[in-house]
Amino acid sequence: MVQEKLRVAIVGSTGYGGVELIRLLQAHPHVEITSVISSSSAGVPISEGFPHLTHIIERNLDGVEPADIAAVADVVFTATPSGVSAKLVPQLLAAGLKVVDLSGDFRLKDGSVYEAWYKHPAPDSEWLAKAVYGLSEVFGSEVTGQSFISNPGCYPTATLLGLIPALSAGWIDPKTLIIDAKSGVSGAGRGTSLTTHYAEINENFKAYKVNKHQHIPEIEQVLSQVSGAPVTVTFTTHLVPMTRGIMSTMYASLLGTYTEDDLIELYRQYYEGRRFVRIRDKGVWPATKEVSGSNYCDIGFSVDARTNRVTFISVIDNVVKGAAGQAIQNLNLMMGWEESLGLTFTPVYP
Ligand SMILES: NC(=O)C1=CN([C@@H]2O[C@H](COP(=O)(O)OP(=O)(O)OC[C@H]3O[C@@H](n4cnc5c(N)ncnc54)[C@H](OP(=O)(O)O)[C@@H]3O)[C@@H](O)[C@H]2O)C=CC1
């Protein structure tokens, strides 16, 4: 039987997340892109702004009109800034579309926490309650059959996949979590700013939003959920002069005597059957280039017997596993398809 293709639209097609969705979805076997959408460039061929898409997707950008999107698509990805998704997503859902939202607007269940960190009004609590948090390897079974997925943040994806197995097994002390995370510049989106322009970032390495990053409450919400008690973390983000990639280096005190071999076994069991999480062998730590352009999250460990602390190192490509790739993984799970459909490509190396 020939599988009928699912019709998919992308709002925010002119941003890094949207363009990556186009790259990945045009190779997905069960999907057809029926609309690429922009609030600023409707009517313009997408290949005009993105010549790398010439002959790959020859279509004009459409405007943001929920009824028009619902007329041509079954599912819409919203790769839009926070604040924009908060208003747009309820309209798309009301128009009968399934939605995978890439922004931070629907990840936090408590609107007052959202407002404290994101500094603008939260969506109505009704929508926050409806959104299913799509950390695929942990909550994938909750995604199947749903119609509204909130895709996790890039830093939370690397961090949570690195910490959850040890935390939920009770092997690490939740009061001792320190997370030191670094991102390539594409994590800041395509818009230009003084922080990300070449002369400011090239041959530079800087911390930003220290103890103020909007991903802190997202990480704490999920860690609290899996450990069954409130968890707080120390979280520092850094900008690295590279285009793609996140490395999250995490430290915790062990609650018992566990070796690297124990951790490797625990993690391989936890992620058994989940092809996108790869646990490194003893003494081998992952690098961002080893996942670049792919949907993998690679994790390695070091146990320090002197301090009884463990160091976790987790890497992802922020635009793929941290955004568009995991969003497609969630689409696959929503639809009841094999989660890796359209995502089985090898990382780009070197
Ligand atoms: N970059 C990354 O690594 C990650 C990003 N995210 C999140 O994904 C979302 C997209 O990020 P990213 O692609 O990097 O951001 P960009 O800044 O690169 O792109 C944002 C897109 O949103 C569109 N947009 C802006 N305002 C509106 C509006 N009012 N209505 C409709 N569309 C609008 C813009 O296009 P136009 O002006 O043409 O409409 C643009 O294409 C953000 O919420 C971001 O936080 C999450 C994880 C990782």
Ligand SMILES: CC(=O)N[C@@H](CCC(=O)OP(=O)(O)O)C(=O)O
């Ligand atoms: C390098 C860089 O600037 N990264 C961005 C990631 C933003 C993001 O993805 O935001 P949401 O997940 O909240 O939508 C940042 O640190 O704010």
